[in-house]
Amino acid sequence: MSHHYDAGRFERVRWTIYGVLIAAYMLAFFHRFAPAMVAAELSQAFGITAAALGSLAAMYFYIYTAMQIPAGVLADTLGARFAVTIGNVVAGAGAIVFGLAETFAAASFGRFLVGLGVSVVFVGLMKSNTVWFSERRYGTISGLTLLLGNIGAIAATGPMALLLMRMEWRTLFVGLGVFAVALGVASWLLVRNRPEELGFPSVREMEGLESHAARERHWFHDLRTVIANRRLWPGFFYDFGMTGSLFAMLGLWAVPMLRDVHGLSRGDASLYTTLATAAFAVGCLLAGSLSDRMGRRVPILRGGALLYLAVSLALLFLPWGPGVLAYALFGVLGLSAGSFVVAYAHAKEVTSPALSGMAIALVNTGLFLGTAVFQPLFGWAMDLGWDGTVVNGVPVYAAADYGRGLWLLAGFAALALFASLFLVETRCRNLTLDAPASRTA
Template sequence: MKRSHSNTGANPDVRVRMRRLRWTTFSLVAASYMLAFFHRMAPAAIASDLQLAFDASATALGALAATYFYVYTLMQIPTGILADTLGPRRIVTLGGAIAGVGSLLFGYAVTMTEASIGRMLIGLGVSVAFIALLKINAAWFHDRHFGTMVGLTLVLGNIGSVMAAAPLAWVLQFTTWNTVFIVLGGVSFALAVLTWLFVRDHPGEAGLPSLREMDGHEAHPPHEGHWFEGLMTVLRNRYTWPIFWMNLGIGGSFIAFAGLWAVPYLSDVYGMERVAATQHTSLMLAGFAIGAFSVGVLSDRLGRRRPALISTAFVHLLCWLPLVFALPMSLAMSYSLFLLMGLSAGSFTLSWACVKEVNPHALSGMATSVVNTGVFLGTGILQPLVGWTLDRAGTAQGAAAQYRLGILIFFFCVVVGFVGSLRVRETYCRYIS
């Protein structure tokens, strides 16, 4: 029977249950996403430890770090399909168990091969968390708040990033990186169990009406065809692809730099100690969290996507110029620059709201997964590519000259992302498909 607005909307018990289950579901999946972000960024803080432990070159180190992104990239579209068919609860539970095994293997690794397999399993396990969380957001929160919820999601995820920078460097003064990842394996298993017990894919699983029904509107229609037809609908949509290129250019370069090469770059070019360099990446990632939340809130309140997206993307483009020219900077200037880089990188986080709104609601998992592939494809290419440029440059040149080609590659990708942002269609914060 269809629920009426007068029956469901006025029932305080329904709204209380909705709030409780909404935030329980969101919190547990968000915790898995925070763990995914920690694993994503941790190699930057332990780069020197990994090189020492495995006698690794810069290229090998980049490949080890990027193993996570290779499998993460390959899993994005399958994750979108699984989120739209099996649901977030099942895939996050299974992903948590796989990530737990990978983290234990990485922590106990004694060879580069073992470490690579462990990191691959970590990437496989955590690859489902973000798309699942976007699917949860679409099911449990109002459409008009989606940009804000994506921003909050990124804030929480970046807490994991921040913990993988300066706090991890501090912890490593008292223990080894191996112990850290062994403990994280146990945390992954615990989250998998809690997810299975308490997460619900949508309000209907708990006997509750959808949010649209509670507001007196028709529920979004389900996808009636085969999942492959749904995927083709997303891929054939010309409004999907500018968002993909924006994510590849801006998101891929930002994560590749912050997640691996920022700390070595600051240490080699500007002579910073590891603690100071990781403080820069912590500040950049904290800025990214704030920027992602702020740009989402601003976009929702404006009722438009493009103004917030394009303006912040342009600022991010400008932030790379001091690095391109290796300009001398005081400590205050470098801290300010990295904070602004993080704040402005929040521009690409509007991509998930944009792509959701130019595709059918029932295909939100597939739509967000397609453009999310761009972020990790870019990162997976850039991390080893920049490492290769460093190995090729050798040690005869100065540090700035060694990094010049790598920084130019990052900058070129950001330009590609900015051009993509100019082509994104305005949705006015609603579904237009």
């Protein structure tokens, strides 16, 4: 097959689309981790304890979790352009509501809208990557995507602490809301669902392969096919245990723990979460590209889970304090969890290509369900033996209270390792297309 197309124009279009979608995704990541930085302000503004703060932060994750499968359906049927445009506008409205909230209920509703809006961004982006980039590079492009997304999370740590010295937290959230609405407009104008919409051949055709067959059935049948696919579920539980607990720790509990147990200021505590988040970002990039290079998915996933469990146990049992050891522990915690990105490539490879959006969404549901369960559960475990100390309207917890929470972290990590034992090796090929007999070394 010979296809004549302007390769330079294709590259420009491909990276423009990627750029608009990645900006929306970075903003989603920022919102995910922001409550940790304003935890004290939120407790004060709305007069709430650890369990209530946990549920306010987790509001984003509840709706985000519930929306993953619908987001996959949206991405597979209407495409990334529509999903991300609407998502940005809704998230923008939510951030504005959150910034202006006078009551706990209004703040929760704003946080809910932010979660609802950004919930469709990631699956839309990953689906877009499946059609605009080569299958052979999918692990690498997924790693790059998570690396850039995490820069948004890093911005919600140290840089946000600096911003909060200059401006009110409310002003910051309203500004972010306006920016999201602008991104929605950009998505509609610049993003396209497939290369064919702009007159390009598909990426597979560019590589001299046949295009994937179009979907024939109703999406509901497709969804049932995805949910019935046993090879997808280990990835769901893997992300539930490992990345779910990591996001919950970095997004809410790590900063208060460093403050209450080790006497660090918010700014100093944020250095540890910034390092963990940066290490996680680098881990995603390394794991994705290493997996593509090795031509294997499972060893990376299993090794990452083993290391993550080891660090969780170290946080629980080692006598660590601020300084080199704590930096090392937080760094390795983030780095090891980066292996989770390979679970997306794995999900795509054990499912038929037309259903990649829903397959990625299913695995992603595990991750956010894990965070949604872990955030309030950690708060509940802390409240169990709390002596009721409150200073300036902010509840203060003891080392033993956080210790009960860290047992949870180790439990979640063990679940991820257990799930990794059930993953099927794909050798970076789509198992529904390439029967093992046809595989050439």
